[in-house]
Amino acid sequence: MKKCILVIDDSDQSDVLENLALDAEDKGIELEWFQFNVGGRLEPTLLTAEGKIDTEKVKEEFKKRFGGKTFQLIACDWELNANDIDGVTLLRRIGRACYLEDTPRMMYSGLLNQKLLDALKRAESGKLKNDDFVQYIKNLVNAHYVDFVDRDDLSKTILRHLEDDESLGLIILETLKSMPEMVFATTHDHNLEGKTFKEVAELFEKEKRVRNDLKRNIVQEVIYFLTHKQGKKRI
């Protein structure tokens, strides 16, 4: 089983990821990993002159390096060594532009518990306004991440996730990308007819409607196929 993950961190995580790949191998997973160092000294071109994260550059660089890839998981450090932006915010800002909406995401931090307790204390003492505290918690709750983990638990959490079910959308996307030259001959959705898998994959990433329709159609086709002896394959 082949899997591909991306880790976004401000410091080099290659040791951790290499370790992870070896552990994954023991579980029968062939893990390809990438890291994207944002916020730290390792990628100075992604920073502004003031040392802050330049989101536009990050988007650009992300597309350039990872545009064609499908990840089963993106793990992101919560603290990116930048006072203005954390991992949650970064993913929110680049998520749509980089078609990460369907990709499961994981947030980790070396100081998760500490940060939450600090925020709570600051809210209790009135240093943090109620509204800001609410927003702080809300961002965490509403970001739809697959997990929040302590940095110490990162490897095993990623591994556990890789062993779990995969999202249908990702399987489809991966399949489309793996055979870019093939062409959609007939589908329920006439807009996709005649398009190559590559073109469909692009639409699939960009347009929620296409994504949902194709997923539904494929499921319907499969159910038809599975329930009819002479299932007529139409896709």
Next chain:
Amino acid sequence: MNNKVHFKTNILLKNIIGKDLITDDNVAVLELVKNSYDAGSKVVEIRFGNVVQNNDFEVDMPDSQSSRIVICDQGCGMDYDGLVNKWLNIAYSEKKENNRLNGRRQAGNKGVGRFSCDRLGKTLTILTKMAGHPCLRLTIDWRMFENENAQNEEIQDVTFDVQEVTDQEARHIIGCPSFEHGTVLDIGLLRERWTPEKIIRLRRDLEKFIDPNSVFVTDSFQIELLAEEYKGYDQEQAYETQCVNGPVRNKIFEQLDFRTTSISSYIDRDGKFIITNLQDRGREVFELKEKNIYPHLRNVKMMVYYLNPYSKRYFRQQTGFSSSDFGSIFLFINGFRIPPYGDQGDDWLGIEKRKSLGFRRYLSTREVVGRVEINDEKDDFMIISSRTGVVNNNAFIELSKEGAPYGFFYKGFRRLERFVVEGIAWDKTLEKVSEDGIGEEKYLIDDFSRDKRILSVIRKIIDVDESNIDYLHINEEFVREILDAQMAQTTANLEGVVNELANLASNADPEAVEAFKEKLQGDAEEMNKLLTVVGRLAPESTEINKLSRLLTEVEKTKQEAEDKEHLLEYEREARLKAEQEKEDLEKRLALEKEKNTYLLTSSRSMSEDAKGMVHNIKIIANSLHAKISLLYKKVRKDRITKDEQLKSLSQMLFQIDKALKISKLITRANFKADSEDKMVDVVAYISQYLDIYSEIMEDANIEIVKNIKGITFVRKVSVLDFAVIFDNLISNAQKANATKVLVDASKTDDKLTLMVSDDGDGLDERFVGMEESIFELGVTSTDGSGIGLNTVRSVLNDMGGNIAYIGSGKIMKGATFKIELS
């Protein structure tokens, strides 16, 4: 044998066309009243004499003590020819030849009305006088035609005497001061006993016989009942309508106009158009002119009043009897009623049959009164000789058909029905209505809602193709009242909501806003409905623009309310979530506290510096953990080369050096170990670090000279990395016996160059000619205990920099290294 034969008219024919044909006393009286009307009389008196006490059983022919009904008119009367050749001529009717006589449309036309007298009494004395002619008297004893054994006796075999009487004699008989012209029917030896109740029933029938609208408005005709014997009875009655004596009036419909909902529909004289008018509580709702689709109907009018419980109560108050006793829909042809149509229990239009089919929302005869008036100039309607109904011909079918295509009556009746059922919601009156007449009319829905509902269903009520409509006029005042009321209500609501919204607290319940929103939504919907309806029905109404503007205002406020609601909802949700989070955190904290009070306490008491140090140590430890773990796995799996092992180990050393560096730097006031990478002025930092170098490095015995003034180079770097790099370079210098290290900084094109040279022995001879190899992995220029220049280069490369060996004796006599950062 005579070849020519003919019918013989047996004397018993009189019974057939007389008392057997006219089966109802009241119908008989009406027939006679009709004759008076046809004769042009303006008044007809019906006098009852000796109906309580009489000598009927003692005498053969009536005298002054015998029971009698005297019907006395002031019509044109008859001369001898009229009396003998027309009146006595059975079935002869001038009216058949000429239906307008004496300035009036003739009500009767069968020529048998005169036999009604037979129905009423055993004898008849006619006194008749035409102006300028002598008064004639004729007495008929009907019993003379009743000999059933007289098989061969023909009707004309019975003869009577016609006598002339003087005017004075006539006045004496009639009991009137003058008798210029007219006819008096003195019916004697009455066949029935006329009790007060029976006479009152006659009165009611007569009231109904008289079409209150079409005939007598312009052409007065008064019927008066007189019964001396019942005057005492009358004095005991509470209502005029319960009295025997007095004129017959029919004002019920006029009064109902102000109390009820009614529809009138009229087919014009030419039969081209139907004009329909719907009134609600004395106010016109609409008038509709549409094409007439009934070829056999012209000059026909129908009028139906819907009686709600209040109207019924009013009816009872006014008349003394219930509306259902009164009857339902009466038919008038040429001004006179056709019985029994409309009588209680009669269902000539099939209203009850239709209702009994189970349609709850149909009106029944108990809920309506009304009439159909026909001015039948062309004898399209044929009245049955017995005076009980009309022949079921095409005209009658077009009038009365129940079922598609509906007849004229139902066209109007169903509109009223729809109006009542859908417009004014008939079931919305209070169920219990007191019969005592005390108390206001109370409805479950207010007048405004009622009017709006009416307006909204007008189209549905009318239910006719656009192409058939000539014009439709909706009462402008009615429309304006509704729009004004709507605007007043909405404006009040709007002001209230705007105020409430402005004063709403930030933590208010979103449901509170929901209520405002619903109120505005309701108003907006109502206004939209009204605009649609009014725009279609009364597009010229000036109120439309005002209403539209108000609607925009309402929509705007509604949007504001919606935004506010969303905001409050969002805030509430956030509050709840935060509360939940807080609760969870508190629980966890409490749990942790129980589990490990000591750790928690020390965590709380840690300084910011300590926290930063812990963080850094954690990063380093994690890094070391990963590296060692990886090394372990790779070695175990035999997947690592010697070079890789060395690289890994030197990286570990570097990390350990960093950890040691933290322990040394942490005491410095200007060192903040809160994060690894920081935006710093690299030159200033190095300068400061070199200043304290001898203090923190216990065995340092070396002079460090800086030449770096006036240069600023701000980058995000790991300050610890720099410290360790300089430690390494200085340590190497010391190992080469240097006593002095010179650091020279320069900056060109945004690139920082640091030249580090010493006065030591320079590079070991082994490296001469292959100086670059000192940066190779595993190579050591000294005793091999340090992290190695390979790691130094690798760290600098990671931060976008580089290090190169320049040579020995270049600046000072020892080795010189050039560090570049961009």
